[in-house]
Amino acid sequence: MSFSTMLSTMGVGMLRTCGIFFLTLLFSLPLGMVVMLLRRSRFALVRGITKIYIAVMRGTPLMLQLLAWYFGPYYLFGWSIRGYRFTAILLGFAMNYAAYFAEIYRGGMEAIPAGQYEAAAVLGYSRSQTFFKIILPQVVKTILPSVTNEVITLVKDTSLAFTLAYNEMFSLAKQIAASQTSFMPFVIAGVFYFAANYAVAFGMERREKACNYYS
């Protein structure tokens, strides 16, 4: 197999990897915010359930969770859903990463001094005004490095989709390497991951600089 054929074959895998990556972020970033708000709920029951959810998501391997999402519906309810593979992958990734983001957001929220809330209250800002105008921008600045970490981890975690026999880029690389007895696919894979992570780190650093007009 020529290098360019290898590259184009793996190109399909790259698209799939990117698909998992962007869709996971699309769902887990906002979902993490919801989870964080539930975690801070006034109702002990809601807080308790949320804490258990976070503990399970962070305490068990993502690979295991993917298997649970995929096979769960059949073994638990006898449901057999067509075309469920990609949905299961997204569910698994999004729910897992939402838990991590929720804790990152929570850390950022708790770093905001109480005085900010008090100043806003005395000035007459409503609760949602306080949250979106005063608190959230400050939280974003604080959590950017942690979020960057998770995003970089996600780039690499996409390869776990092989657990559900989804041919993203890394599984394709393995298959080609095996059939062609060549190390080149792994090199291509490595370069791809590195380039993707470099782009992420670069983008996040620019975001951090933009937030840095105050410190």
Next chain:
Amino acid sequence: MRNIRKSFGGLEVLKDISLQVDRGEVVSVIGPSGSGKSTLLRCATFLETIDAGEIRYMDKSAVTTPADGAAVYAPAAELREIKRYFGLVFQQFHLFPHYSVLKNVMDAPVHVQGRPKEEARAEAMELLAKMDLAARADAYPCQLSGGQQQRVAIARALALKPEILFFDEPTSALDPELTGEVLRVIRQLAEDKMTMVVVTHEMPFARAVSNRVIFMDKGVIVEQGDPEQVFGAPSQERTKQFLRNYQR
């Protein structure tokens, strides 16, 4: 405020405090740490909820207490209206770090009071000019000294045109040099007949600027009256004891 009681857990911090402030009055509140001065301000500005007592602003009642028990607060919409009557300046300033000085001052008038942006901007610049900070309108709080930040905080509170301004130890976080510039601003406000309640440790300032001085200790008002009388010839022993520390 009438017959205010406030406890935190088992600790009774305010024990039956009553306080009335008339328009144009400048009232200083002095006293040792833990006397309840800050708690009094925080209750007045709804940052804390009182256990019993009454709070009224102008002709509106914010909190009442029925004969049988716990304080009852007015509905949220009513409280929102009442909030417009007062402003609070914090010891730690608490400016919004991600807003420029100008935005700190003009944002609340626009988004809380619904004033048009251009009008709010013009008034904000006017206020900043009065504080001698017009040149720093585009700076961020982190670039300002403590005294400058506190003056921006005062401007921010004034921008909402409150009827009464509360100050919670406005200069306690500042070194002596910067304290002066903030006291100058407060003195100017007093001359402009702004109604104010100032919790402070700056005795000479309290003596010079206030119409009335209140000395608090352990959750009660020990003595109150004309500054010359309270500082010059205190009638209560506790007051004498406290002021002794401030006389060289």
